[in-house]
Amino acid sequence: MRVLTGIQASGKLHIGNYFGAMKPMVELQEDHELFTFIANYHSLTSSKDAETLRQNTVEAAVDYLAVGIDPEKTTFWVQSHVPEVLELYWILSKFTPMGLLERAHSYKDKVAKGIPASHALFSYPVLMAADILLYDVEKVPVGKDQIQHVEMTRDIAIKFNNEYGDLFTLPEHMVSEEVATIPGIDGQKMSKSYGNAIDLFMDEKPLQKRCNKIVSSSTPLGEPLAWEDCNIYNLAALFLDEAQKKELQERYRSGKEGYGHFKKYLKELIWEELAEAREKRAYYLDHMDEVHDILAMGANKAKAIADAKMEKVRAAIGL
Ligand code: TYM
Numbered sequence: 126m127r128v129l130t131g132i133q134a135s136g137k138l139h140i141g142n143y144f145g146a147m148k149p150m151v152e153l154q155e156d157h158e159l160f161t162f163i164a165n166y167h168s169l170t171s172s173k174d175a176e177t178l179r180q181n182t183v184e185a186a187v188d189y190l191a192v193g194i195d196p197e198k199t200t201f202w203v204q205s206h207v208p209e210v211l212e213l214y215w216i217l218s219k220f221t222p223m224g225l226l227e228r229a230h231s232y233k234d235k236v237a238k239g240i241p242a243s244h245a246l247f248s249y250p251v252l253m254a255a256d257i258l259l260y261d262v263e264k265v266p267v268g269k270d271q272i273q274h275v276e277m278t279r280d281i282a283i284k285f286n287n288e289y290g291d292l293f294t295l296p297e298h299m300v301s302e303e304v305a306t307i308p309g310i311d312g313q314k315m316s317k318s319y320g321n322a323i324d325l326f327m328d329e330k331p332l333q334k335r336c337n338k339i340v341s342s343s344t345p346l347g348e349p350l351a352w353e354d355c356n357i358y359n360l361a362a363l364f365l366d367e368a369q370k371k372e373l374q375e376r377y378r379s380g381k382e383g384y385g386h387f388k389k390y391l392k393e394l395i396w397e398e399l400a401e402a403r404e405k406r407a408y409y410l411d412h413m414d415e416v417h418d419i420l421a422m423g424a425n426k427a428k429a430i431a432d433a434k435m436e437k438v439r440a441a442i443g444l
Contacts, residue, residue, distance in 0.1 A: 128157045128299070129262040131164040131204065131253075134181040135171050138188045139322035140395070141307035141315035144363050145268035149301060151193040153266065159199040160260055160427065161189070166204050166211070166252060170245045171318070186416055188325060191406035192399075202423035204256070209431040213255040214248075216438060220284040221251050221277075230273055238318060254278040259431050261294040269305035270314065272298050289441045307363065310339045312356045323360075326406060329396060336392045341384040350384070352377040357387045364394040 132138070132146055153159055165182045172178040182203055194201055204210065226232070229250055236242045250273075257265055257278045265275045275298035282293040306314050309321025316322060323335050339356050352358040352374050362370050373390075376382055409416050 126157050126264060127160065127260065127262050128153055128264045128266060129160040129257060129260055129296075130266050131162050131167070131256055132185060132189070133164045134168045134178065134185040136181055136317050137322075137324040137326070138185060139315055139317065139324050140360070140363075141268065141309070141322065143192065143325055144304040144307050146266065147189065147192045147194075149266050149304070150199075151195075154195060154199045157264075160262065161194065161199060161201055162256070162423075162427070163189070163203045164256070167249060170243065170249060171240065183413070183416065186420055187406060187409045190409050190416065190419065191326075191402040193402070193405075196419040196423060200423050200426045201419065202427045203420055206420065206424035207259075207427045207431050209428070209435050210252070210255045210259055212435060213259050213438065214252045216442060216444075217251050217254050217258070217281050217285065218248065220281050220288070221248075221254075225277055225280060226250060229277070231270060235318070240318070250274045250277045251281070254281045257296050258282055258293045259434055260427070261430075261434070262296050263294060264299045265296050266299040266301075268307070269300055272300060292437060292441055304363065308356055308359055310335065310356065312340060323395070325399060326403065329392075332395060333389070333392045336388045336395075337385075339388060339391075344384075346383045347380050349380045350377040350382075355384075355387075357384060357391055361387065361391045361394055364398055 130146060130150060132142060138147070150159065150161055163182050163185045165178060168178060168181065186201075186203065189201065190196070226247055232242075232247055232249065235246060240246060253271075253274050254277060257275070258281075265271075265278075267275060275296060279295050279297075282295050286293055286295075309315035309319060310323065311319075311321045313319055313321060323332070327335065336357075339360070341355060341357055342351075344350050355377070358373065358377065361373060365373065373387075377387075
């Protein structure tokens with residue numbers, strides 16, 4: 126089964142990206158035909174200068190490789206290296222009612238948060254539809270915030286197929302409940318643009334500092350703590366199996382430890398989880414030629430599929 130997902134290159138990747146997208150990807154590549162890319166055209170909507178976007182794009186690629194994307198198994202590329210996606214984006218725009226885009230939560234949220242309302246931001250879901258439909262993808266693994274975009278992709282594909290023949294595979298989203306929305310240090314959805322993220326690859330001290338900023342209630346030491354709505358617990362739970370979660374709940378209930386202990390514990394969990402990835406990351410940062418070769422190989426594979434698909438699309442619509 127062909128599975129595709131993308132991740133933006135808008136700065137440092139965070140724990141939300143890791144559990145919501147990267148880790149599931151690394152697992153899926155074992156028994157699925159996985160396509161994944163760095164969505165740098167999408168990142169342009171929030172980019173301020175060329176050098177930063179360029180840098181963020183390669184860094185996101187390095188991070189992806191570091192956490193275990195295997196270029197032998199997975200087709201992995203940079204979105205703008207297969208520019209055919211922009212042609213499809215324009216064609217799909219014809220099949221996208223204005224009302225559909227006006228209902229997009231992500232657009233409304235971003236504008237409400239003060240991001241200027243540009244046409245690119247508004248039509249962002251159409252480009253995402255092009256990403257997905259270009260490769261005849263069946264499943265799109267994403268976090269909860271992207272479900273609506275996958276549904277819009279289906280709507281656009283259905284409209285095209287009804288008018289010009291069944292050319293596009295209808296994709297479905299794939300969301301795993303436990304990691305649908307990873308909370309940030311303030312308990313809201315973790316997001317770069319909300320300033321509440323814990324970055325994946327921080328040095329140990331800044332990581333501890335960041336964990337110390339997690340908002341928790343102020344129960345005095347000696348009293349049992351409630352784990353149910355605790356941000357620290359919710360983040361720590363991502364790293365734990367059922368038995369370990371029970372143990373942590375017991376530690377909360379015992380009243381012997383305060384939030385400071387759990388913040389330290391969380392830092393250790395993050396630090397350990399990423400130990401191997403940190404080593405791989407250092408390797409790739411030292412071997413950037415290899416990274417560029419991997420991305421070029423991925424773009425070639427993706428382009429061959431995109432070219433064949435675009436020939437059919439152009440023929441179907443009379444271009
Ligand atoms: P982006 O870059 O914002 O996020 C990448 C992936 O990480 C997931 N994610 C989260 N999951 C759980 N909790 C969180 N706090 C959290 N924050 C981020 C996102 O759901 C996503 O799966 N538009 C997309 C990129 C994209 C794409 C595509 C995805 C472009 N084309 C085609 C799938 C298919 C985006 O901005 O993701």
